[in-house]
Amino acid sequence: MTPKTRRLAALVPAVAALGAAAAxxxxxxxxxxxxVLYPSxxxxxxxxxxxxxxxxxxxxxxxxNGAGGAPDAVGQLAFTIDRRQIAPGALTRLxxxxxxxxxxxxxxxxxGHEWTxxxxxxxxxxxxAGAPPTVSxxxxxxxxxxxxxxGGIPFSLSSGKGGSLVxxxxxxxxxxxxxxxxxxxNPTRMRLTLFGVYRAKDGSxxxxxxxRSTRTELLHNTLTVSPCADGSCTAFGPATTASVSLHLPxxxxxxxxxxxxxxxxxxxxxxxxxxxxxxxxxxxxxxDDFVQVPGAFSHAAQPTHFMTRATLRTVFDAKGVMAHPAxxxxxxxxxxxxxxxxxxxxxxTTVHLAKPRVSADAAGSRxxxxxxxxxxxxxxxxxxxxxxxxVVRTHLKGQSVTxxxxxxxxxxxxxxxxxxxxxxxxxxxxxx
Numbered sequence: 001m002t003p004k005t006r007r008l009a010a011l012v013p014a015v016a017a018l019g020a021a022a023a024x025x026x027x028x029x030x031x032x033x034x035x036v037l038y039p040s041x042x043x044x045x046x047x048x049x050x051x052x053x054x055x056x057x058x059x060x061x062x063x064x065n066g067a068g069g070a071p072d073a074v075g076q077l078a079f080t081i082d083r084r085q086i087a088p089g090a091l092t093r094l095x096x097x098x099x100x101x102x103x104x105x106x107x108x109x110x111x112g113h114e115w116t117x118x119x120x121x122x123x124x125x126x127x128x129a130g131a132p133p134t135v136s137x138x139x140x141x142x143x144x145x146x147x148x149x150x151g152g153i154p155f156s157l158s159s160g161k162g163g164s165l166v167x168x169x170x171x172x173x174x175x176x177x178x179x180x181x182x183x184x185x186n187p188t189r190m191r192l193t194l195f196g197v198y199r200a201k202d203g204s205x206x207x208x209x210x211x212r213s214t215r216t217e218l219l220h221n222t223l224t225v226s227p228c229a230d231g232s233c234t235a236f237g238p239a240t241t242a243s244v245s246l247h248l249p250x251x252x253x254x255x256x257x258x259x260x261x262x263x264x265x266x267x268x269x270x271x272x273x274x275x276x277x278x279x280x281x282x283x284x285x286x287x288d289d290f291v292q293v294p295g296a297f298s299h300a301a302q303p304t305h306f307m308t309r310a311t312l313r314t315v316f317d318a319k320g321v322m323a324h325p326a327x328x329x330x331x332x333x334x335x336x337x338x339x340x341x342x343x344x345x346x347x348x349t350t351v352h353l354a355k356p357r358v359s360a361d362a363a364g365s366r367x368x369x370x371x372x373x374x375x376x377x378x379x380x381x382x383x384x385x386x387x388x389x390x391v392v393r394t395h396l397k398g399q400s401v402t403x404x405x406x407x408x409x410x411x412x413x414x415x416x417x418x419x420x421x422x423x424x425x426x427x428x429x430x431x432x
Contacts, residue, residue: 029074030066033223033242035059038290038331038342040196042205049250049274049334049341051213054196057081061190061223061242072227073186075172075236081194082219083163085248087210091159094208095125095133103157103198103208106139106169107191111184115142117286120155132159139169148181149174167192172233211249220245246339250274254332256345260312262326262353262421263375263399269308270301271332271343278335279306282342283328290331290342291315291324308332312351314420316379325420326351352422353380356414360430367407367430372400373416380418386410 037048037055048055063071104120119140126134138152153174160166178185196209222243226236257268273279281296296310315324327350333340354374361368371382376399384392392403409431417423
């Protein structure tokens, strides 16, 4: 090694250290926020974005350290909702509700656990002369934390800047008891669902959300995440903010077919959309979820009109348990950036299996029976009976099944069934 080479080699560690010092550190808490508006199940409303509607608001927050790892210890999450999405006087009316009134749900992923549909229950209020009230409540703790958090996880509803509504979830006081129970209550995902209306004591529906009837405007909602500044979370560190925007009011609509054949391409979906928005075909699942229909394809017939084709089948999880039925109420989601506004079809779409195609060929003392169900899949069960007794019960392989049976004359009844759709039948007469 020459003297010059030795000098250059000696500089390498210093240059590497300088580069490491200059490189920006990964964000301690990185947050993304999305929003879905969908029709309230307590009303007959179907179009969540239309004027005068009271949609359910669902926020979805994803938190990490900017590199896919866990975020810094989260002490508080504050969701701020634009005042133009809130019904006038909503906070005052909420303050008059009795303790135990449910105003929404939380879905929480933390410490290797996922908890769904945790009720948000009101518990009290704080009144200050000349100022809007602050309404307090608690999120019912999941079973694993019921003894550690008998009072649940605190939240509050308050008035923010410009008349916005702020929903604050306070994890600071819950983190310690949860840790004592062996659960790290540091969220990586949180879904907050706020009802659009609630039912008062007299049975009337009182609004929380409201779409103005004025011209369409761009609305902004934010999430502010405050990390714990120390191990006991007695104070908060610098906050991280995420936002999502959407136009309201926004009219979208879906016309859905009344019937469809399982596994066959259906082209009877059409509707109107907000210009420039993408559209997706969704189906409601449970109280707080919509799922996109697999393989659905939409195209714009005009700037404000679309058509969609889809192959409708029941969706199953990895264990073969039905997750989403084929028969149901379908909806269109109007997608704008990180927001989606849902419009449901007026009618249910009933999906039925195609009529089985059956062939039966006698060969000496044997009967070669073949059943094909067009559009079927491995979840479809075929049952063949003769004189009321079952001779075959099996799942399809692909779209068909074949069996060699002892020859017996008579009328063979074939029934095809699958969870989430209507069954179908066929009969074949066998004789010499």
